[in-house]
Amino acid sequence: MFLWQYLAPFLLITIQICRAQTCEDFTDLDLSHAFIGTSLRIKLLLYTRENATCGILLSHTNPTAHPQFKLSRPTTFVIHGYRPTGSPPNWIHNITDMLLSRDDMNVIVVDWNHGAANVNYMKAVENTHKAADNLTALMKKLQEHGVSLSSVHLIGVSLGAHISGFIGASLNSTIGRITALDPAGPLFTGKPPEDRLDPTDAQFVDVLHTDIDALGFREPLGHIDFYANGGTDQPGCPKTIFSGGSYFKCDHQRSVFLYLDSEEQKCASRAYPCTSYSDYMDGQCLNCDRFGTAGCPVFGYDITKWKDVLLNLGQTKTYFSTNKKSPFCMTNYVVDIVTWNQEIRWGYITIKLHSGSKEAVATIDHKVSKFKKFTQTKLLAQFDKDVPSVKKISLKFTTGNVLKPKYKLRVLRMRLTPIERKERPLCRYDILLPENEEVTFRPIPCEEYNF
Incomplete structure (x- = not known):
């Protein structure tokens, strides 16, 4: 009994530490789930410099309660898109690593694989509104606990870009920044601003287009829109259907890898404002005087250096070209x-x-x-x-x-x-x-x- 009095507190502390160190993984589904169809279920996985490789499951009702979430840090949400096979995105850990290497922040991966995994794309699109409502309520909880929404950055991929827009619109454009990586085009093209991402959804919206002739959105959606290689047919991507699944997703997914390259700072892709990619390739759009001493904007994480100029210029379309593989810059x-x-x-x-x-x-x-x-x-x-x-x-x-x-x-x-x-x-x-x-x-x- 005497020994137990000393061991009991030690064991309780050990159990608490083990629980605290439990790593939560991104939901891994398979094609059978997609065929059956999944209902929306959202997990919030927190990564910080203290737990860069270990996702911590956050509470929707009290997300700031976990000691690893620091109110003093900026917070970045990563929101994936459509998952027709149910598998986790292969870039999730890369993007959390890169973000944490750039700044001491809270990175929250929004795992809505339950809801995005569905062979019926229309059901996944319906779930974007439900996911946005869920995350809007979360943002309000963060705000109640002292988080300034101007310090929040939403990075949305494909459908995730429009989810980010819905959240921003619901919060009256108080979100600091939305980065949209090849926003989805099907069922969003031609829709009014309230039914898709648009520049009024955040204080600053930057957009990358890589697949405007298939899965992506063709028209500008942000304060600045980057069109890599004209927004179509990314170098190194398959040209025929005989290449399998990569033929359909390579151009669309390239947006994420271009963004990762910019975060790693391997090299910089300077983008030039122009009326068309053809004029840009002809060397007709290389004047950067309108951007002052900073020159034409560089695509990627640090585009906020041009924020004030871009907000004064209004919507700006820019173009740049890339290599077939990383490092992509030319x-x-x-x-x-x-x-x-x-x-x-x-x-x-x-x-x-x-x-x-x-x-x-x-x-x-x-x-x-x-x-x-x-x-x-x-x-x-x-x-x-x-x-x-x-x-x-x-x-x-x-x-x-x-x-x-x-x-x-x-x-x-x-x-x-x-x-x-x-x-x-x-x-x-x-x-x-x-x-x-x-x-x-x-x-x-x-x-x-x-x-």
Whole structure:
């Protein structure tokens, strides 16, 4: 009995610690659940720097009661989308890790897999409104306990983007920020603002579009809308249905991986305001004066640096291009070519930058370019990586005509100007480019350029 008096408190403390350290996993369902259909059930999984790999189940009625939830920290909610097979999103742990690496915050993963897992997409869409009502009540509880809604950030993927919008609208736009990653298009396109995400749903709304011709939403929905690769046909994604499920989801899901890349700060994708992706690819939209000294906005987590300017500008559509895989960002240059062929030449240009063992490639083939004597042809060159201190440049001219005679492009002057950093352009004069042959040379700083 004497021993028990000492052991009992120790055992109770041990049990409490074990309970506190119990990790809650994201709901893992399978295709059978989706066929049967699931009713809405929401779990709130808290991650902080103290429990970065261990989800803590929060109470809907008293979410701040858990000691790991700190009122002094900002809070970010991650809300997934439609789950037709019932499996957990494969990016959940990546996004919590990246968010926590950026800031000391409360990250709450909203697990509504029960409700999102359904082969009947219409039922999942119906559940977005129910999920939003549930989470709106939660936000009000947080507010009652001292959480400022202006410090709340909602990251919504696909259907989760519209859930975020419904929450924000119900709270009279007091939510600080909504980030929408390829908001769902089916059953939302053409709907009025109250039935979808729109810029008035939060103090700041930033949106990424990657699949506007299928699963995503085509029109702008935020204060700033980013269209990666024009919003369609993401590089590296399957082009035919024979690739299986990835053919349907790759473009749509790319939005998450682009966002993860931005959070990891592997590289920056600067986006340019433009009326169309075609004009952007033609190099017609590279003026960033309207954004002041910060320049054109960089896609991703840190877009709030441009918040004040964007709120004054109104809705802004921007475009950027990416690589096939991570790191997705590209390095942009303007290339000006003046030729002296007697006749007009039509064709494509491939440029390589060399510095030691590093090499970057830009193939300008989105449309055929026109080269006219003594006329400057301006092209946007997007390189797959950044190569500082360029030592050599290679050029190749092609026409794509297999049966016609081979032509030569006589270049009077080639000038390569970096867009993202202030450096003297590189030039080369009097170059002969036989068709389909790569010509390599050492560039020189352009004499006619003034900072």
